[in-house]
Amino acid sequence: MSDLSTREKIHPGTAPGEDIALEIVGDGDFATTDMTLSIGPAHPATHGVFRIVLELNGERITAARPVIGYMHRGFEKLAEYRDFRQIKALVNRHDWLSGFSNELGVALVVEKMLEMEVPDRAQWIRMLIAEWNRVLNHLMFVGSFALELGAITPMFYAFRERDEIQYLLEAATGGRLHFTYNQVGGLKLDLPKGFLAESVRLSKLTQERLPDYFDLVLGNEIFQARTVGVGPLPPEVALSFGVTGPTLQAAGVPEDSRVTEPYLKYDEVDVPVHLGENGDSFDRFACLLYRIQYSLHIIDQIHDHLPAGPVNTKLPKMVKAPEGAAYQRIENPLGQLGYWLESDGGRTPWRLKMRTPSFSNVQSIPYLLEGMLVPDAISVLGSVFFVVGDIDR
Amino acid sequence: MNVELTASLSPAVFVPAPSAFDLDVAFGITVAIKVAFILALFLVVPLVVGYMEHKAMGRLQHRRGPVAAGPFGTLQLVADGIKFIQKEDVIPAAADRKVFALAPGLALVPAILVFLVLPFGPGVWAVDLELGLFYALAISSVSVLGVMMGGWASANKFSLIGGLRAGAQLIAYELPLILAAIAVAVQAGTLSLVGIVEAQATFTLPGTDLNLWFVFPQILGFVIFFLASLAELSRPPFDMPIADSELVFGYMTEYTGIKFAMYLLTEYAGMVSMSALMVVLYLGGWQLLPGVGLPGCEGAGGMFDCGWLGAIGGVVITLAKILILTFIMVWARVAYPRLREDQLQRLSWLVLVPLSLINLAVIAIAKVVVF
Amino acid sequence: MAGVLARRDRALNPEETEALLREHLGEQVLGSVVEFGTFTCKLAPEGWVEAARLARDEPQLAYDLFDSLFGVDAREEGFDVVAVLYSTSTGNRLVLRTRVPGGRDAPRLASITEIYRGADWMERETYDMFGVVFDGHPGLEPRILTVENFEGWPLRKDFHLASRAAKPWPGVKEPAELDEDGNVIERVPEIGDAPGPYELDKAMAAQAKAVIEQERVEREERERKAAERAAKAAERQARKEAKARAAAEAAAAKAAAAEADADQQPASSDEEDGA
Known part of the structure; x- marks a missing residue:
């Protein structure tokens, strides 16, 4: 059988002698065409509706x-x-895994503009719930990142803890995702009876179970093989992108608003921060795990400090922020959340x-992915922590 | 190959061991019984393994596993099967329809055919081929053709990458798998699976009369065979061809309904047949413990020429060993994330292949010098 | 944590920052204001890029973290663009603000993507929301948040919320609860008099803590006992060894003595012989 007839067999539409039109790229004997792979909008690794278009040469990402x-x-x-008081019900929906922190940011910025004194007890309770919210959020990412690397079990472990914490927060706020527990000037209600005791118990329980994650995920050889040295983000690049939170701390930058710009009563408690060295996927994940541990450490301190007193203040019948602009930044679970509130003196802003951490974090993904393999892309997508609602708002 | 050549190659004329199915009845009835036996095994054992996987994974993950369908959820997989049959059979518009339809079948049929030669108990096998081991390994690697066809015909990039990964994985892991199996064949001096069981029942530690299975001298080979068969079956931590977080579902992405179920059944049947091969090659077949024969058996090592009691006992022991091995596979799935494709290739070519060669060399030398 | 706000003590205050910016930019700094603790520097659009570069590169400023960039509707005069910068070494925050030239019809501003990578998407978002075109940006299209064929600039004040056009804003009046007939329920607000922590609450927290404390004490007790046991065992071991050593020494001494005796014996016999 001659060469020509073989070609005919493979490409029936080609006339004998006619060249097959194929765009050949690359050099050397084994040349291939580039492939465009569109991951998403609905894909297991994007956890939400998010799309990433990859240009592939084999399994290597060129763009x-x-x-x-x-x-x-x-x-x-x-x-x-x-109304200034109504915004909180909107903002706790953009990052649906950290509803309380979002509404806290809005409450703080409005209070800043109104120059309002918030009772001590309210501030301590806000810290307590915000830290529990952080633990909830991080547990979710611990599970989902491991799942993206193919380990199914940590997800179930994380949900075991998450469920108990959800019940705890539900007891105080009545909500599981969109808490709407903050109010301008304090909190909607005081903590229910028995909340503190349960909180103490749960904090202890979670701290006892935390080594499971360190062993099962961080200590796993295959996990290390998949994450160490994958997608390193140099600190100056991270800062230039505006990357914050565990992703920035993994690059070794000691930046945490709770430490550098303490709000609420964070200046009265010890806030440890774990720093990574290389800023790779492994460090990002380690920072996330350590943040859980340190959040629980903060929660324990709050249990010791929680004072008595009222939890909210009398609001005027009409809340009107004075003319001007204010900026408030808080350490959301995923990074720094900033609210720029500008008022013309009216009743609405x-x-x-909304300066959301996910938006800035996701911007760094093209930088990280270039030159990587597809499986590494998943490792990077999972470890640059983001919530899709927080990107798109 | 002609008969004379075969005869001239083999030192002795091969006499197949007698099977319980070698009944003195018409040829047609014998064949019908054999086919029914193979199909029954093929349909029941993977279901049991699937149920065990559901339950074991559930318990290992603080869940309860299936509880609703049937007593203790035992009928869950049957319910799943019925659901799959009812599903609409969607074929993508751009797919190569013939290849797309053919692929799951091509993956499934070799999985059935492997069961032909697997001995499950004294006399409980369909055929005892002289080249049983060769046949089992050869036929089980045909499945990947169905996988690659499915990946190509789906007209989906995720499927294509999945299919190609499956092909690359097969090439990488076929080699250590076969090299490990050759070492067993060398030690047993036969390629017949029944012969290998017999060789293990009569193998004793040189200088003593301590009966040993091949897993003891060939522990390295056993580990290699286990890892390589995990990779052959695309089981975690080697499930890159499926890799649901990267490739959605790899070559199965576009499949629905009964065709999807056929791929799933292929996977579970593969788990069973690979485990059965390991039981035969390394774990002494239907022997309860090394040196312990079955009741009512007279043949070699108290393992052959049994009555009904011995046959049933042998089958139970084999199935129990298969369940233990598949449980270890499930355990690995629960405990480990998946490797990266290049790490998988490196593991095979740089670690498993040299180790299996060393294993083969050691066994071959020992066969001549010691055993 | 090492290195937190390493240069906090050398951070410039707002007046010094403004003076430094004025020194380099001159007339292009239009003024500054400190509002609610945030220092905002108003710039002429011509000095926009230069100010951002200065803020990043000037060692005394070192605003390395690009926080955000966004637009604000400035009524008839067009739009403002605001950039928020933060320094991780000094802990200072600088807000740069400029009025975009071109009014409401053709707003155009220079891009700072060359200086801060993060400005890329932020400028795209500002374009998407306000229609501000950034010169020198690598690609403002396709629209980043809205759909590709979306018409209009959503965050401009003249873009009306469709649902509000159909139905007036319920917040025009005070938020009110309605009963089944649609009448407003009058409620006296009960704010400001919430109770402090409940006694039971405190007692339970104390109890839970006591349990933890008890466990800690027990654990320490166990550890102490284990340590004691270990010490005793070590002591016994040491005694045993000492005894063994003493015995060995005694045996050695005896042997030496015997040897000496043996040595002496012939000597003495020699002596005897000699005698």
Whole structure:
């Protein structure tokens, strides 16, 4: 059988002697065409509606382009049509895994503009719930990152803890995701009876179970093989992108608003921060795990400090922020959340800008992915922690 | 190959061991019984293994596993099967329809055919081929063709990458698998699976009359065989062809309904047949413990020529060993994340292949010098 | 944690920062204000890029963390663009603000993507929301958050919320609860008089803590006992060894003595012989 007829067999549409039109790239004998692989908008690794377009040469990524906006819900516009007190019900929806921290940020920025004194007890309870919220969020990512690397079990372990914490927070706030527990000037209600005792018990329990994650995930040889040295993010690049939170701390930058710009009563407790060395996937994940441990450490201190007193203040019948602009930054579980609130003296904000950590973190993904293999892309996507609602708002 | 050549190659004329199915009845009835036996094994044992996987994974993950369908959820997989049959059979518009439809079948049929030669108890096998081990390994690696066809025909990039990964994985792990199996064949002096069981029942530690299974001298080979068969079956931590967080579901992404179920059944049947091979090659077949024969048996090592009691006991022991091995596979799935494709290749070519060669060399020398 | 705000003591205060910016940018610094603890520096659009570069590169400023960049509607005069910068070494925050030239019809501003990588998406978002075009940006299209064929600039004040056009904002009045007939339920707000921690609460927390304390004490007790046992065992061992050593020494001494005797014996016999 001659060469020509073989070709005919393979490509029936080609006339004898005619060259097959194929775009050949690369050099050497074994040349291949590039392939465009669109991961998402609905894909297991994107946990949400998020798309990333990869240009592949074999399994090596030559370019990556994240496409966002599938979940854009226009919160910034909606906030301009809401009373200052109503915004909190909007903002606890953009990062649905850290609802309490989001509404806390709005409450703090409005209080800043109103120059309002918040009772001590309210501030301590806010810290307590915010730290529990952080633990909840991080446990979710511990599970999902391991799942993306193919380990199914940590997810179930994480949900065991998460469920108990969810019940605890539900007892205080009545919500499981969108707590709406903050109020301008304090909290909606005081803690219910028995909350503290349960909180103490749960903090102890979670600390006892935490070594499981260190052993099962961080100490796992295959996990290490998949993450060590994968997707290193140099500190200056991370800062230039505005990457914050565990992803920045993994690069070795000691930046945590709870330490550098303490809000609430964080200056009265010990806030340890774990720093990574290489900023690779492994360090990012280690920072996440240590943040759980240190959050529980903070929770223990709050149990000791919680004072008596009222939890909210009398609000005027009409809440009107004075003309001007204020910026408040808090350490959200995923990084630094900033609210820029600008008021024209009316009853609704003139402009509310949400500076969300996920938006900035995801920006660094094209930088990280270039030159990687597809499985490493998953390791990077899972360890640059983001929530899709937090990107798109 | 002609008969004379075969005869001239083999030192002695091969006499197949007698099977319980060698009944003195019409040829057609014998064949029908054998086919029914193979199909029954093929349909029941993977279901049991699947149920065990559900339950074991559940318990290892603080869950309860299936509880609703049937007593203790035992009928869950049957319910799943019925659901799969009812599902719409979706074929992507751009797919190569013939290849797409053919692929799951091509993956499934070799999985059934492996069961032909697997001995499950004294006299409980369909055929005792002279080249049983060769046949089992050869036929089980045909499955990957179905996988690659499915990956290509789906007209989906995730499927394509999954299919190619499966092909690469097969090439990488076939070699250590076969090299490990050769060492067993060398030590047993036969390629017949029944012959290998017999060789283990009569193998004693040189200088003593301590009966040993091949797993003891060939522990290295056993570990290599186990790892390589995990990779052959695309079981975690070597499940890159499926890799649900990267490739959605690899070559199975576009499959629905009964075709999807056929791929799943292939996987579970593969777990059973690979475990059965390990039991035969390394764990003494249907022997309860080394040196312990079955009741009512007279043949070599108290393992052959048994009555009904011995046959049933042998089958129970084999199935128990298969369940233990598949449980270890499930355990690995629960405990480990998945490797990366290049790490998998490195593990095979740089670690497993040299180790299996060393294993083969040691066994071959020992066969001549010691055994 | 090492290195937190390493240069906090050398951080410039707002007046010094403004003076430093004025020194380099001159007339392009239009003024500054400290509002609610945030220092905002108003710039002419011509000095926008230069100010960002200065903020990053000037060692005394070192604003390394790019926080955010966004637009604000400035009514008839067009739009403001605001950039928030933060320094991880001094802990200072600087807000740069400029009025975009071009009014509401053709707002254009220079891009700072060359200086801060993070400005890329932030500028795309500002373009998407306000229609501000950034010169020198690698690619403002396709629209980043809204759909590709979306028309209009959503965050401009003249872009009306469709649902609000159909139905007036419920917040025009005070938020009110309605009963089944749609009448407003009048409630006296019960704010400001919430109780402190409950006695039971405190007691239970104390109890839970006592349990932990008890466990800690027991654990320490166990550890102490184990240590004691270990010490005793070590002591016994040492005694045994000492005894053994003494015995060995005694035996050695005896042997030496015997040897000496043996040595002496012939000597003495020699002597005897000699005698």
